[in-house]
Amino acid sequence: MAESSQNQKKIDNIFQVNPLKISDYEQDDIEDLRKNGRVSKWYNIRNKSEEFAFKTISEQEDQKLVQNQVTILKELHDCQNIIKFYGLTCEGNKWYLVTEWAEYGNLREYYTNNKDQFDLRLKLRMSLDIARGLNFLRAVEIVHRDIRAENILITINETAKLANFKLSRYLNAATLNQGQNLERVRYCAPELLERAPNYKYDHKCEVYSFGILLWEIAEGKIPYEDSNDIVDITDKVRNKMYREPFSENNQIPGEFKKLEIEGM
Incomplete structure (x- = not known):
């Protein structure tokens, strides 16, 4: 199988993995919202010092672009100068991309x-x-x-x-x-x-x-x-x-x- 076909297969399979449990997290009371409310700060309920960025995946987004981003991020977990990706999670029919929280923004x-x-x-x-x-x-x-x-x-x-x-x-x-x-x-x-x-x-x-x-x-x-x-x-x-x-x-x-x- 050609390498490009193998990469596409990984993209197609990305949403078939088990998501993170939304019950393991809670949203920041201050509701530190960014990107017009699409990115919010959440905590690990067992360790409040662990902060995460939950980015809403809108229904209008191209699923292929989201799948592509997730596939790429999973390849980059070993680099300290690339934002850490933890996985996907959902609350009802609302999906989030979960990464590390960047306190100072961009x-x-x-x-x-x-x-x-x-x-x-x-x-x-x-x-x-x-x-x-x-x-x-x-x-x-x-x-x-x-x-x-x-x-x-x-x-x-x-x-x-x-x-x-x-x-x-x-x-x-x-x-x-x-x-x-x-x-x-x-x-x-x-x-x-x-x-x-x-x-x-x-x-x-x-x-x-x-x-x-x-x-x-x-x-x-x-x-x-x-x-x-x-x-x-x-x-x-x-x-x-x-x-x-x-x-x-x-x-x-x-x-x-x-x-x-x-x-x-």
Whole structure:
């Protein structure tokens, strides 16, 4: 059987496993809700220090995308810089994807809400966290396909972890048509913006997105924040070869800047 067929069989079987028992968990009284109420904090009733993120799987979601995400996450349990996946659970006909809880939310929320503690040392450490997560994906031949600040979660220990594997694929899998939105375009490699026929997303595209993230971490700002139009950003990046410059007064080491530039 071809490897792609074996992977698809794993995806087809994913909902046939026994779910986690919802009775083993209870929702946080504070009801810390995120993503428009779709993600909530729960505890293990036997150990209140164990916190989990319960993400609602809506009836409108493409089951194949959910199955794909679960399959990918099950492959990544050995990496400390990828959000931990614990399983699926249900309450009546309502299904949840259960992962570890990220206390500080995503990377952009972190640097926006914690400017005073986001010092040079922490910036470098989080950059290394993300690099380790991407290196792990490369080793197991998986591409994330949506590397951006919203999909980097920050735990209570201020560790950065890759999350949201809904669009991820095995490197040798068939190319998936990926719709673009403004936030994705901010991190998108020029060759993808060109939409060249038969161009296949690969790890070089992830490296480019990582370079954009390095700049965002260094500056604490949204990439191309003055542009709120997909066409404008596409023109800057693809046609004018524009890249966001580092500010003169930041304390980022030259090696860090060189890494960001080389990744672009």
